[in-house]
Amino acid sequence: MSEIPGDLKFNKSHEWARVEDGGLVRVGISDHAQAQLGDLVYVELPEIGSSVQAGNAAAVVESVKAASDIYSPVSGEVVEVNETLADKPETINEDAYGDGWIFTVRISDRAELDQLLDASAYEELVENEDH
Amino acid sequence: MTEKTVLNATHRALGARMVDFGGWDMPINYGSQIEEHHAVRRDAGMFDVSHMTVVDLHGARTRDFLRHLLANSVDKLKAHGKALYSCMLNEQGGVIDDLIVYFLGDEFYRLVVNAATRAKDLAWIEKQAAAFGVEVKERPEFAMIAVQGPNARAKVLGLLHEVDRARIEKLGKFAAAAAQGPHGMPLFVARTGYTGEDGFEIVVPGEHAVALWEALAAAGVHPAGLGARDTLRLEAGMNLYGQDMDEAVSPWEANLGWTIALDAGRDFIGRAALEKQKAAGVKRVMVGLVLDDKGVLRHGQKVLTANGEGEILSGSFAPTLEKAVAFARIPAGEPGAVRVDIRGRELPVRLVKYPFVRDGKACEGI
Numbered sequence: 491m492s493e494i495p496g497d498l499k500f501n502k503s504h505e506w507a508r509v510e511d512g513g514l515v516r517v518g519i520s521d522h523a524q525a526q527l528g529d530l531v532y533v534e535l536p537e538i539g540s541s542v543q544a545g546n547a548a549a550v551v552e553s554v555k556a557a558s559d560i561y562s563p564v565s566g567e568v569v570e571v572n573e574t575l576a577d578k579p580e581t582i583n584e585d586a587y588g589d590g591w592i593f594t595v596r597i598s599d600r601a602e603l604d605q606l607l608d609a610s611a612y613e614e615l616v617e618n619e620d621h
Numbered sequence: 622m623t624e625k626t627v628l629n630a631t632h633r634a635l636g637a638r639m640v641d642f643g644g645w646d647m648p649i650n651y652g653s654q655i656e657e658h659h660a661v662r663r664d665a666g667m668f669d670v671s672h673m674t675v676v677d678l679h680g681a682r683t684r685d686f687l688r689h690l691l692a693n694s695v696d697k698l699k700a701h702g703k704a705l706y707s708c709m710l711n712e713q714g715g716v717i718d719d720l721i722v723y724f725l726g727d728e729f730y731r732l733v734v735n736a737a738t739r740a741k742d743l744a745w746i747e748k749q750a751a752a753f754g755v756e757v758k759e760r761p762e763f764a765m766i767a768v769q770g771p772n773a774r775a776k777v778l779g780l781l782h783e784v785d786r787a788r789i790e791k792l793g794k795f796a797a798a799a800a801q802g803p804h805g806m807p808l809f810v811a812r813t814g815y816t817g818e819d820g821f822e823i824v825v826p827g828e829h830a831v832a833l834w835e836a837l838a839a840a841g842v843h844p845a846g847l848g849a850r851d852t853l854r855l856e857a858g859m860n861l862y863g864q865d866m867d868e869a870v871s872p873w874e875a876n877l878g879w880t881i882a883l884d885a886g887r888d889f890i891g892r893a894a895l896e897k898q899k900a901a902g903v904k905r906v907m908v909g910l911v912l913d914d915k916g917v918l919r920h921g922q923k924v925l926t927a928n929g930e931g932e933i934l935s936g937s938f939a940p941t942l943e944k945a946v947a948f949a950r951i952p953a954g955e956p957g958a959v960r961v962d963i964r965g966r967e968l969p970v971r972l973v974k975y976p977f978v979r980d981g982k983a984c985e986g987i
Contacts, residue, residue, distance in 0.1 A: 528638070528848065529655040531938040532917050534964075550964070552917045554654050554938050555848060576915070 494521070494613055495587050499563065499606035501545075502615065506587065507563040507606060510594070515564050515603075518591040519551065522616045524583050527553040533575040533582070536568045536593055544602050549592050551582065564602045566595040626671035627764050627827045631834055635844055642847055643737030645672040650846035657845035658852050658940040661816055662981045665770035666845035667837050672736035675760040675824060676746065683730050686753035687722060689889055690746065692872060694882035698724035704795045704813055707880055708872050709734075709745070710891030714898060715868035716875065718742050719860065721813060723797050733765075733822075735862050749890070764830035768842055769820035769853075771981060776840045777810070777821050780833075794819075802829070803836045815850060817857025817979050855946065856939050858909070858976030864920060865907070865934045865948055871898055874950060876907040903953060907934070909975035910947045910961070911987060914968050918947035918961060925967065927957030941978045942987060948975075 498506040504523035508516045524530065534550040542548040547559035548568070571593045574581055582590035597603075607615065623646045632639065637648035648669065650657060660666045678686070687695040693707035703724050709717045718738045723731040734742045747757050768777050778786050782801035789800050789810055797811035802825065809824035825833050838844065851861070860866055866875035873881075873895065881895060910933070912918050918936030931951030939946045947970075951959075960967040977987045 528650060529653055531655075532915055534916075552938070554852060554940070555649070557917065557919060 494609045500612035521586040530579040535571040566598040570594040628669045648846040649848045654848035657849035660843035661770045665773040668767040671764035674739045676732040677758045678730045680755040682753040686755045714871040714891040714894030716866045767822045769816040773820035816853035856978035873903040909973045910970040912945040918945040923962040924949045925960045928952035
């Protein structure tokens with residue numbers, strides 16, 4: 491299991507959020523989540539310009555065995571989606587915290603970030619899940 | 622209580638992701654399901670299928686019993702060692718299970734039935750066997766390893782005792798024979814499978830299973846999980862009990878008409894119901910679907926046709942084809958333009974004849 495980058499915040503449902511410049515938040519799924527799902531074969535991306543709500547389904551990732559909703563960690567407007575995933579969904583398996591990001595959101599309420607888990611709390615959650 | 626095969630610790634040591642499969646703790650993959658799938662299509666892979674149930678039948682009237690129990694006809698089995706795929710039906714013509722029967726002696730046959738249906742199968746078989754004086758004996762002491770792929774037979778043959786090699790090499794498709802494996806372990810080697818590739822399914826006494834697995838691994842056979850087994854059998858056009866058919870479905874409705882033998886004078890269980898259904902016209906058919914758009918066909922998705930709605934049975938991304946394929950049950954008749962509802966979006970799909978893949982390659986028209 492790869493190291494969890496310390497600058498990430500997490501949903502309990504295994505999505506990560508990285509705060510970037512200009513009020514943008516990049517979103518992906520954790521390395522633990524990609525390992526649980528197995529080989530990804532399809533990603534349904536949100537539309538640029540659509541609005542997402544924290545805790546609501548914003549995208550879908552499908553592995554060979556199942557389809558899973560991706561819940562946005564924060565509310566706001568989708569400003570960018572990772573088009574690479576349309577042809578190479580396995581990028582998420584290979585680099586969940588980097589090239590495997592899914593979309594970015596212009597956050598509407600920064601207070602929502604305080605509701606998310608930090609890296610060490612998320613690590614603890616995953617460890618408890620495994621046992 | 623979850624049951625474990627004798628290879629459980631071996632799977633865990635290989636880092637397998639384990640899941641509950643019909644009450645058994647089984648490996649879904651050892652890392653990448655897709656790589657395991659390709660290993661079987663291109664080289665050789667092995668599956669622990671020890672959860673499947675081996676049932677031996679003994680008695681002077683065993684053949685008569687099987688002529689009554691099974692929808693396919695054991696009269697097709699002429700030589701010792703030959704195998705036959707068949708459905709076992711209830712009186713309504715619904716499928717209790719699908720199985721393989723091996724003809725091992727004039728008074729000795731072996732059945733291999735599904736794991737998830739073990740208890741009901743044994744109860745049904747025992748109930749029917751009583752009138753024929755047939756002894757029904759489960760063989761839980763056996764493990765089973767399926768070795769499949771274009772190089773599978775060669776790799777297995779290399780592990781057999783020299784005196785057995787030529788004979789097992791000549792073993793025809795859907796036939797089985799006894800042979801000695803590494804260290805003289807006794808094997809029952811069947812040229813059968815559930816992947817659309819050539820290969821063997823090997824029954825081995827449980828105490829030798831780990832040694833056989835390790836010898837196969839040393840010979841370059843890749844461990845493959847039940848995830849890959851599922852995509853391989855779907856591509857190969859093979860039904861999965863519980864998903865593609867069950868007791869509410871007849872073989873006519875599950876594209877298994879080819880396994881029904883309506884031979885003269887054989888009164889098998891479910892025959893009257895099947896003949897009645899055929900005379901009245903079968904209302905639902907099972908078809909193959911291919912999705913050329915991006916997306917994945919899944920069990921339970923709604924299928925829209927000119928004659929009404931149907932449903933996806935088995936559906937998955939097919940690694941050999943790099944697109945999604947499925948079996949669906951739809952109303953009989955000319956279906957028109959067929960669409961599948963995926964999360965509220967209707968995507969067009971192509972109706973095709975399956976198998977989708979045979980001997981490593983996409984079939985024509987897929």
